[in-house]
Amino acid sequence: MSRIDYYQDPAAPAANSVVPSVTATVQDAEGRLLLIHKTDNDLWALPGGGHDVGESISETVVREVEEETGIRVEVLSVVGLYTDPKHVMAYDDGEVRQQFSICFRAQPVAGTLRTSSESKEVRWVNPADLDALAIHPSMMLRIRHGLDATRTEPYIG
Secondary structure: EEEEEEEEEOOOOOOOOOOOHHHHHHHHOOOEEEEEEEOOOOOOOOOOEEEOOOOOOOHHHHHHHHHHEEEEEEEEEEEEEEEEOOOEEEEOOOOOOOEEEEEEEEEEEEOOOEEOOOEEEEEEHHHHHHHHOEOOHHHHHHHHHHHHOOOOEEEEE
């Protein structure tokens, strides 16, 4: 399934769904950030995905990161809540989803990098190299917040 992200675009279609989801800022011992090159919109992003019935939100983080990257993580803290109604994602099946993402900090505990049906490339990226990658502005906001060690309160927006 493909998608188009609309961000603060007055021509964006109206949202017809909201799905709670997670993303995770995961850094290795060298400070590199775990990123995936997504198959649905061809952009680089933090790993993550939708919350399933029957699991806690931290279980969602662990499951989604491992499914998309091969890396098992331990959740450390909340980075923020990202619910901007001016960011919608239009899917080719007619769903137009309003952003609703909870971003977490997590640390790797096991695993080996691998791709999935949702990630055509997975890599550890030096934060200094982020500007060279195609990353959606709303994802870059989460990344910047997640990498900012001086933040003491979660972002709410």
